[in-house]
Amino acid sequence: MLSESNSSKVKQIAQSVGFHRCGIAPVGPFPDHERFREWIRGGYAGEMAYLSKDVDGRLDVKKRREWVRAVIVLATDYHTQHPKSTEVPHDPTKGWISRYAWGTDYHDVLEGMLKAYVNRLNEVPSLQGNHRYYVDHGPILEKVYAKYAGLGWIGKNTMLIHPKRGSYHFLAVILTDLELTADEVIPDRCGSCTRCLDACPTDAFVQPYLLDARRCISYWTIEQKGAIPDEMREAIGFHIFGCDVCQDVCPWNRKVSPTGVSMFEPRPGLFHPRLDDLATMTEETFRTKLAKSPIKRRKYAGFLLNIESVKKRRTKINWIAPEKRCIQQ
Numbered sequence: 001m002l003s004e005s006n007s008s009k010v011k012q013i014a015q016s017v018g019f020h021r022c023g024i025a026p027v028g029p030f031p032d033h034e035r036f037r038e039w040i041r042g043g044y045a046g047e048m049a050y051l052s053k054d055v056d057g058r059l060d061v062k063k064r065r066e067w068v069r070a071v072i073v074l075a076t077d078y079h080t081q082h083p084k085s086t087e088v089p090h091d092p093t094k095g096w097i098s099r100y101a102w103g104t105d106y107h108d109v110l111e112g113m114l115k116a117y118v119n120r121l122n123e124v125p126s127l128q129g130n131h132r133y134y135v136d137h138g139p140i141l142e143k144v145y146a147k148y149a150g151l152g153w154i155g156k157n158t159m160l161i162h163p164k165r166g167s168y169h170f171l172a173v174i175l176t177d178l179e180l181t182a183d184e185v186i187p188d189r190c191g192s193c194t195r196c197l198d199a200c201p202t203d204a205f206v207q208p209y210l211l212d213a214r215r216c217i218s219y220w221t222i223e224q225k226g227a228i229p230d231e232m233r234e235a236i237g238f239h240i241f242g243c244d245v246c247q248d249v250c251p252w253n254r255k256v257s258p259t260g261v262s263m264f265e266p267r268p269g270l271f272h273p274r275l276d277d278l279a280t281m282t283e284e285t286f287r288t289k290l291a292k293s294p295i296k297r298r299k300y301a302g303f304l305l306n307i308e309s310v311k312k313r314r315t316k317i318n319w320i321a322p323e324k325r326c327i328q329q
């Protein structure tokens with residue numbers, strides 16, 4: 001059938017451009033979309049006001065783009081061979097920058113690949129059409145589409161998890177008017193595990209699969225504008241920018257091999273960095289050293305506030321009880 005051969009061509013081209021996995025989802029909407037509405041109503045988005053704009057459009061992409069007939073979802077791994085945040089020895093002079101922010105900003109990397117990909121699609125007569133791509137910035141629930149494109153299940157830590165590649169990957173989606181065959185959904189394999197829920201330093205999970213962003217370290221150290229409130233400081237521990245704990249303890253990330261994408265390798269001084277090295281950085285050094293880094297989102301002043309907050313903490317918060325760790329075997 002034409003749609004099937006087009007679907008396999010779309011996947012082959014994705015691999016040739018450098019994406020690690022590609023799947024196809026129907027347009028939806030899906031039952032998961034209604035959860036989003038509940039999440040917004042519950043106030044769990046905090047100050048991320050953009051998430052509550054045009055909720056109907058976010059939940060039904062056809063409302064704004066009636067031509068969409070399928071959704072192509074692309075995953076790119078960013079795991080490197082470096083130890084996890086739960087494995088490094090406690091050292092009060094050092095902080096933690098989330099793994100996803102060690103290298104070049106994934107928005108830039110993926111957008112470059114997406115441009116090349118769409119150009120390649122349009123070179124094939126049967127694949128020409130409307131192809132609109134998104135990495136984060138669009139009103140699209142990327143994890144939900146990834147789930148329905150057979151790229152993994154949404155775990156209790158709310159991350160998309162692939163049975164062989166775990167969760168250290170970025171997602172991108174393309175809305176297309178091509179007629180394509182959807183992939184099969186991978187069933188949830190979290191089972192009775194609760195490691196992520198137990199290990200979260202700030203108790204950000206209201207219940208399994210439900211995250212209150214207002215309690216997430218990633219939210220406090222990246223998304224919100226001002227200084228970290230005193231009452232959050234101890235729980236945030238050594239985290240300067242983002243947090244990896246609920247992924248680092250997940251058994252599905254235990255044996256994941258490195259990505260091979262050199263742009264996601266840590267820049268000098270960003271893996272388990274010395275706090276004083278970062279705190280003494282001038283604005284000029286911040287701009288040059290962190291050019292095209294996701295850390296720039298926090299801006300120089302915000303980054304210094306984060307470091308200051310980590311320096312003021314008293315607890316050994318990156319220590320996680322051995323039974324809650326997920327040690328490489």
Ligand code: B12
Binds near residue numbers: 100135137223
């Ligand atoms: C807003 C946002 C955040 C917020 C909110 C996080 C979140 N879980 O949604 C904050 C700032 C906290 C955040 C943090 C991080 N993020 Co973020 N984020 C986004 C963004 C822009 C939107 C996500 C969204 O719409 N969330 C809204 C809520 C409702 O979604 P949800 O929690 O997944 O809810 C679903 C389920 O939980 C379920 N559900 C909800 N309630 C209930 C209740 C019950 C009972 C049940 C059964 C189910 C259920 O239904 C919901 C809809 O499917 C996406 C990009 C995009 N456009 O999709 C990236 C994205 C999700 N983030 C990503 C990443 C990498 C991260 C971090 C790892 C970064 C870091 N290291 O600091 C952390 C991980 C924290 C975590 N455990 O989620 C990746 C995830 C890749 C992957 N493998 O899953 C994405 C897809 C970006 C990308 N393009 O790659 N992020």
Ligand code: SF4
Binds near residue numbers: 205
């Ligand atoms: S990223 Fe960190 S703070 Fe946020 S839910 Fe996961 S473990 Fe908790």
Ligand code: SF4
Binds near residue numbers: 155189191194
């Ligand atoms: S740690 Fe366990 S419960 Fe949490 S996402 Fe991983 S497998 Fe699921």
